[in-house]
Amino acid sequence: xxxxxxxxxxxxxxxxxxxxxxxxxxxxxxxxxxxxxxxxxxxxxxxxxxxxxxxxxxxxxxxxxxxxxxxxxxxxxxxxxxxxxxxxxxxxxxxxxxxxxxxxxxxxxxxxxxxxxxxxxxxxxxxxxxxxxxxxxxxxxxxxxxxxxxxxxxxxxxxxxxxxxxxxxxxxxxxxxxxxxxxxxxxxxxx
Amino acid sequence: xxxxxxxxxxxxxxxxxxxxxxxxxxxxxxxxxxxxxxxxxxxxxxxxxxxxxxxxxxxxxxxxxxxxxxxxxxxxxxxxxxxxxxxxxxxxxxxxxxxxxxxxxxxxxxxxxxxxxxxxxxxxxxxxxxxxxxxxxxxxxxxxxxxxxxxxxxxxxxxxxxxxxxxxxxxxxxxxxxxxxxxxxxxxxxxxxxxxxxxxxxxxxxxxxxxxxxxxxxxxxxxxxxxxxxxxxxxxxxxxxxxxxxxxxxxxxxxxxxxxxxxxxxxxxxxxxxxxxxxxxxxxxxxxxxxxxxxxxxxxxxxxxxxxxxxxxxxxxxxxxxxxxxxxxxxxxxxxxxxxxxxxxxxxxxxxxxxxxxxxxxxxxxxxxxxxxxx
Numbered sequence: 001x002x003x004x005x006x007x008x009x010x011x012x013x014x015x016x017x018x019x020x021x022x023x024x025x026x027x028x029x030x031x032x033x034x035x036x037x038x039x040x041x042x043x044x045x046x047x048x049x050x051x052x053x054x055x056x057x058x059x060x061x062x063x064x065x066x067x068x069x070x071x072x073x074x075x076x077x078x079x080x081x082x083x084x085x086x087x088x089x090x091x092x093x094x095x096x097x098x099x100x101x102x103x104x105x106x107x108x109x110x111x112x113x114x115x116x117x118x119x120x121x122x123x124x125x126x127x128x129x130x131x132x133x134x135x136x137x138x139x140x141x142x143x144x145x146x147x148x149x150x151x152x153x154x155x156x157x158x159x160x161x162x163x164x165x166x167x168x169x170x171x172x173x174x175x176x177x178x179x180x181x182x183x184x185x186x187x188x189x190x191x
Numbered sequence: 192x193x194x195x196x197x198x199x200x201x202x203x204x205x206x207x208x209x210x211x212x213x214x215x216x217x218x219x220x221x222x223x224x225x226x227x228x229x230x231x232x233x234x235x236x237x238x239x240x241x242x243x244x245x246x247x248x249x250x251x252x253x254x255x256x257x258x259x260x261x262x263x264x265x266x267x268x269x270x271x272x273x274x275x276x277x278x279x280x281x282x283x284x285x286x287x288x289x290x291x292x293x294x295x296x297x298x299x300x301x302x303x304x305x306x307x308x309x310x311x312x313x314x315x316x317x318x319x320x321x322x323x324x325x326x327x328x329x330x331x332x333x334x335x336x337x338x339x340x341x342x343x344x345x346x347x348x349x350x351x352x353x354x355x356x357x358x359x360x361x362x363x364x365x366x367x368x369x370x371x372x373x374x375x376x377x378x379x380x381x382x383x384x385x386x387x388x389x390x391x392x393x394x395x396x397x398x399x400x401x402x403x404x405x406x407x408x409x410x411x412x413x414x415x416x417x418x419x420x421x422x423x424x425x426x427x428x429x430x431x432x433x434x435x436x437x438x439x440x441x442x443x444x445x446x447x448x449x450x451x452x453x454x455x456x457x458x459x460x461x462x463x464x465x466x467x468x469x470x471x472x473x474x475x476x477x478x479x480x481x482x483x484x485x486x487x488x489x490x491x492x493x494x495x496x497x498x499x500x501x502x503x504x505x506x507x508x509x510x511x512x513x514x515x516x517x518x519x520x521x522x523x524x525x526x527x528x529x530x531x532x533x534x535x536x537x538x539x540x541x542x543x544x545x546x547x548x549x550x551x552x553x554x555x556x557x558x559x560x561x562x563x564x565x566x
Contacts, residue, residue, distance in 0.1 A: 031259060034259070100221065100318075100565065101219055101220070101221025101222075101252045101254060101566075102219045102221075102254055102256075103219070123259060125254075125256055125262050125292075126264075127264070127292075127315075127347075128315070128316055131353075131399055131405075134352065134353050134399055135352065136353070136399070136401055136402055137402060140402075152494070153494070154491070157402050157403070157442075158402070158441065159399065159402050160399070160402070160403060160404065160405045160439050160440065160441050161316075161399070161405050161439065163321075163536055164536060164537065167536060
């Protein structure tokens with residue numbers, strides 16, 4: 001009996017191993033077609049987005065994690081997309097954040113100086129809280145560069161009826177800015 | 192001993208894997224719950240029961256995303272912790288929502304299943320941290336009988352920037368459950384083998400005016416011309432119609448909400464002739480609530496909240512009657528004063544005191560304590 005249970009225990013460990021490795025949300029997980037539609041809506045362009053995966057070392061992660069507001073831990077890598085637009089290079093960072101009971105995806109748009117251009121919600125599955133995709137909420141992020149400028153209910157006002165999602169996306173953007181602050185935007189593309 | 196150790200370790204690791212696997216499969220799990228303490232401090236009837244601790248609601252949400260635009264949502268509830276055989280006044284296990292969404296476009300989606308009626312503030316969103324007061328406002332228990340749900344199908348989406356709509360056709364009300372005291376509360380079929388003899392139509396428009404202000408209006412209309420228990424009753428032309436509007440505002444620690452609801456029953460005398468339930472020809476009610484987060488005054492940096500609030504409600508299930516005099520006991524007014532502490536937005540610890548009085552001068556006072564959460 002003990003042997004069988006010991007095997008179950010070992011099998012449980014093997015079943016868990018893919019879960020333990022945390023990864024950043026890849027563009028393909030968010031949906032390439034959704035990203036293309038977002039690029040057209042936000043930047044007005046159809047240019048190809050060049051993606052770079054930046055590894056985040058254990059030392060860097062450990063130093064940044066105490067500053068996080070939404071995530072408890074950092075991913076092993078960060079995906080940053082770069083696209084040419086009439087106004088110059090623009091950077092796209094895809095991510096996911098929780099709504100009331102589900103998860104929604106969004107893209108953080110930055111300019112070359114690291115200032116936020118927009119925060120576009122790509123896919124919001126829940127029936128309540130989708131007010132975070134309204135321009136009146138999104139425009140609060142524009143021009144902000146520093147994580148400390150992204151504070152829920154202070155610099156970023158709540159939108160009535162969407163408290164949980166508004167707080168969630170605000171802190172998710174805060175955490176992404178911490179990462180950008182640490183690793184920068186300009187990286188050589190890797191195939 | 193070793194067997195037990197490995198069993199525990201396997202179980203723990205398996206449980207750890209569940210949410211991760213659920214994420215991989217795009218399944219989601221959520222829920223909410225609320226524990227209440229109610230103590231009647233005065234009742235003119237003389238009935239003054241001892242204080243009661245009641246884990247009123249324990250709810251789990253389960254959802255699944257089949258792909259980018261086809262999703263399933265559900266909510267299953269245990270009320271009052273348990274159901275005992277032979278106990279009429281016990282708890283219940285109920286499916287409160289279970290439906291599939293087909294979101295073809297942001298502007299147009301189709302929804303089918305057991306749906307919440309899109310009326311009021313509390314009925315569509317009733318997680319305890321989202322409202323002040325241990326108990327839900329009574330206007331949204333009696334005139335809008337939350338949690339009000341029914342099987343049906345319909346459409347939803349965004350009509351324009353900040354303007355959303357929902358419109359459904361569903362099984363209607365059960366004519367025999369309509370009463371003078373509780374209005375349509377007993378007439379809900381709640382998706383339990385719902386008769387489709389009476390069909391209902393309902394819809395809602397909601398508009399986000401700006402970051403701070405949102406408004407919504409809704410309607411519900413159900414035929415009552417047929418009844419499954421008294422099949423030969425003459426109920427032709429009997430229909431229930433309801434209109435509702437609400438407003439919510441929040442800015443810098445201030446929060447306010449208000450709601451009005453008005454409903455009528457056409458040819459109500461036919462309904463009363465068959466069931467003798469003294470149903471009113473019309474019902475009217477509303478409430479206003481004001482709250483302020485005082486913790487924000489002391490520490491602007493904190494995310495915690497301590498909201499002091501007051502709510503006034505008035506409602507009458509026999510606002511007008513046909514063929515008999517209205518019962519003054521059904522014209523009710525209530526004042527609630529209390530505190531809501533949110534250590535984080537998804538947890539609320541609540542305390543309030545309620546004064547309830549009727550037009551016939553019956554007074555009732557109650558102290559409430561509660562804790563609620565959602566995730």
